[in-house]
Amino acid sequence: MSDVSFVRTDMLSEQEPPASSVGVIGWMRSNLFSSWGNSILSLASMAFLYLILSAILPWAISPTWGATSLAECREILHGLGREGHLSGACWGVIRDRWVQLFMGFYPSEFYWRPILTFILLFVALAPVLFADKVPAKLIWFSALYPFLMPWLLWGGSLWVPLAVLAGFVIGFLVHGVVSKKMSGLAGLIAGLVAAVVWWMFLAGIVSGALTSIIPLALESVESRKFGGLLLSLTIGVVAIGFSLPIGVVLALGRQSDLLIVRALCVGFIEFIRGVPLITLLFVASTLLNIFMPPGTNFDIIMRVIMMATLFSAAYMAEVIRGGLAALPTGQYEGADSLGLNYWQAQRLIIMPQALKISIPGIVSTFIGLFKDTTLVSVIGLLDPLGLSNAIRADAAWNGIVWELYGFIALMFWVFCFSMSRYSMYLERKLQTGHR
């Protein structure tokens, strides 16, 4: 027998895939040049990118970081043989003013206070935002944070926020005692009245007395000193914080069967959502003092925060209403069948779930409000955009345009982009949790 076979006895070794379908070329073929139309589109977009980058990069790369005035920038660029209006950026203005763009006029020896405030904000939000990664006990810190934050930012005596906190404790205790003896509603009213009486008449005296005995106080910083990104963040965070409970109440009111309550809530929400924020800010800057009792005088930043709160409360109400609507009817019926009354059902069953679903919506409301805080520059507050005008009014930087706008845009972009990414992550997480 000869050793001849007509069939291969050994396997062919595996071959490399053709060069045109793997690696860079393959990727380009399938993603960029899969058809005529796609190729043209790809080339056109690359040309577009090139155009934009070739316009911006030569301008942006400019050794002017150390300049102390626009004239000096022009000299440096002149020395490099770069002439003309758009020959190069003048980054000196950013070096000179970036701290101001972040902190406004906040006294520099107290910079640690706003920084600490916003670090603690993350700690306080952690139980809500990253519920599975932090100890649940931290929620107690979240509860105290709203009292800590104004104290850190504005300073003054620690006893004032503590006295305000005491009002809630008193109200809660009275509520507990009365509702045991009488009905729940009577307890609620008694608790409210007790708290209000405390705040109106007693809190001031008590905190004043305590301050004179044990003066636990930080140097107070007036709202005027707030500016730049600190102002935007303060307005955004405080307004969103305030608007959350108001939004919950409005959302419940809008869903309720009580005709008058519903009409009032719908009227408020639709009114606020129907007018531009700028008109509300004009109300804050020109009218709010007229609406208040004669003699009251809130400073402009407080007034802006008030109007921003009302504004975001209306949007918040709609977000929470969406959360309520997304809950299956079975949850409501389940609560009913357990014999829970309205408030019990809301507190134990409905709200925890509805608020959880609403978090992404709340985050995007916050992003929207945060971006909208730039509007306060129109009424003369020095937020980053307002500051850019003030900086340009300095003789040294008169004539600067793009560098400031670019820097401010970048600041906002970093904040908003990271928040929107977080909200998307959360949305995905919540979705899987629900199925």
Added chain:
Amino acid sequence: MKKTVFFGALAVAGLAAGVAAAGTLDDVKARGKLNCGVTTGLVGFAAPDANGEWNGFDVSVCRAVAAAVLGDSAAVEFVPTTGKTRFTALASGEIDMLARNTTWTFSRDVDLKFTFVGVNYYDGQGFLVPKDLGVSSAKDLDGATICIQTGTTTELNLADYFRSNNISYEPVPIETNSEAQQQYLAGACDVFTTDASGLAATRATFENPGDHVLLPEIISKEPLGPLVRHGDNEWGDVVRWTLNALISAEEMGISSANIAELSAGTNNPEVNRILGTEGTLGEMLGLDAGWAKNAIAAGGNYGEIFAKNIGEDTPIGLARGLNAQWTNGGLIYSPPFR
């Protein structure tokens, strides 16, 4: 979470509410700070530097008043206001005085219920044009595009001027001076009009100031001065006489350099009265005897303030012109301290 945030809201609201007393002077003294309205930024008149310190011609008036009332020229809270918000800020009591190159007009004085305490700068509305436009008179501006700062009297003056001369124009309303400057330099408008001082200040910061000219026409009277609310005459007097003290100080030759020496007593009775070594002028105003001395020491006399912020040695380079002392043929004139 939701409850606690609500608590915080109340806490802040509780902190913020304050009640104003009757008289502004007592208010300011009680507060220990003067709230002074200024522009959001105008070269030479008011602008914050990198440390947040405000400087400028209008700012100096605020500082002088603070020094007179509180003895401390740094005890001022500067409230930036826009053309739109300035009057409501003053009317609502948010600021104690407004020093924001505001024109003294009939309707602002009478209808809007303010009191102009004096004039710290005599101005008029002018036109700035590029030299190569070849225009020598405002009458040649038929069909031109004109940048105006909105929220000021300039809009009305401009409309009146062009209507009475029967020529047409295209207005471009602009919110801030820096934006107006940007548009003008880029050629988006042919002409920039505002108070002549503002034009000169703006031109001074151009890359090539020589390429631009101010037209000879001054189409309006713009007496700029600090103002206070109607009806609070004690406070009005304080601001008025602080301004007058600065003006008189220049006339009498009191400057920040020699004030210490002069306040030891001189043989000029009016100087002595101003500096508080003679008479009881301070007491009459409800201030201490050294009020005017403090005001002058804060930033110097009127002439020094002018020279330091907008004078010929600064980049802005304004001549005294109408704003020279009356003794030098100007309009700056203070009633006597007697």
Added chain:
Amino acid sequence: MTTLTDPPKESFRLGMLIYDTRYRSMTIQIIALIGFLLLLGWLFNNTAQNLQELGKEPSFRFLGEPAGYDINQRLLDYNSQSTHMRAAFIGLLNTLVVAVLGCITATILGVTIGVLRLSNNWVVSKIMTIYVETFRNVPVLLWIVFAMAVMIETLPAPRAFKGEDPTATMKLYDTVAVTNRGVYIPEPLFSRSLGDVHFLGTSSFRFDVSMDLVLLMAVFFAGLYVSIRIKKNANHVQETTGNRPRTWHLRLAVIAVPLIIVLAALGFHLGYPELKGFNFRGGIHMRNSLIALWLALSLYTAAFIAENVRAGIMAVSHGQTEAAAALGLRPNRTMSLVVLPQALRVIIPPLISQYLNLTKNSSLAIAVGYMDITGTLMGITLNQTGRELEAVMLTMMIYLAISLSISMVMNWYNERVKLEER
């Protein structure tokens, strides 16, 4: 023997207002109403007291007084002697112009970008993602001032068109001038015009309607109607005989021919912009403030619309496309008959709320000096008359009316396309 006793006769006690669920809701509502009225009364009382202290009296009389200022972009006749009311009306029209223009371009851009973002071309979809993320995450006010700065700084001034050796020239065979004061485009003119008809006499809301335009619109819509009839007829023929008559040339003709005849009869020609003196004259001047505002609002809103469109298309389940393919539908018919109608149901409600946002954001016109209602009534008028309360309230009411009309359209649409659930 059973005795039926009546249930104990209930007499009304005060406590029942709280404890009895029948009355409790009533009680709560009345308390809420009283609280609300008290709040209103308190506000009114404060306002009246404060105004009295300031020596002011709420009055709308200022609206009838001469405004004294000029407005550059005016769609109707206006001069500095017109009333404040007229100025507000001109401002309102300007608001509507930029809102309508913005909505149209934002929709076109947004839909294109939303679809392209789903494209399988890597560069294109990445560019679109960058676009969306860049524009969404930076405040719109910044975009507006940015767009204005770009217009002013990068485009040539009219001066550059002058002289022996101009550095800039007009575009499109000398018909369009792009300058940093805006864009001048040719305007339609009629040499045998029918004239205008005036409405509302001499009131502040007077307006003119061009009869030429009315005639052209009438002819166009009549043509369109006939064309639709022809199509219906063709459909009918196709259903009965199976053959579709060729009608496109006829349908085009019934629209185009009468229009051309009427245009010729009216003496239609274009007026081109020309450089005269300081500025271009003639043609339609689209000011840079309008263009910057329009551009920034549409680019910003388009980023949001793109996301809505993407979400809408992705919401249509893949099974639908496959089922359509199984039925033998061609891809473009699948898109138009199956995917799009379903996606639209998801896209349209958020789209309309984006229109609402765009309209409200147009109030930021104030930042670039575009004279809309905030620039006139709540801007210069407020500043010159010192009537804050009246001017701000009136402006809010006007915006509210615009917003409510848009939401009414939205509700009507939602009602119409609601799925018939069984």
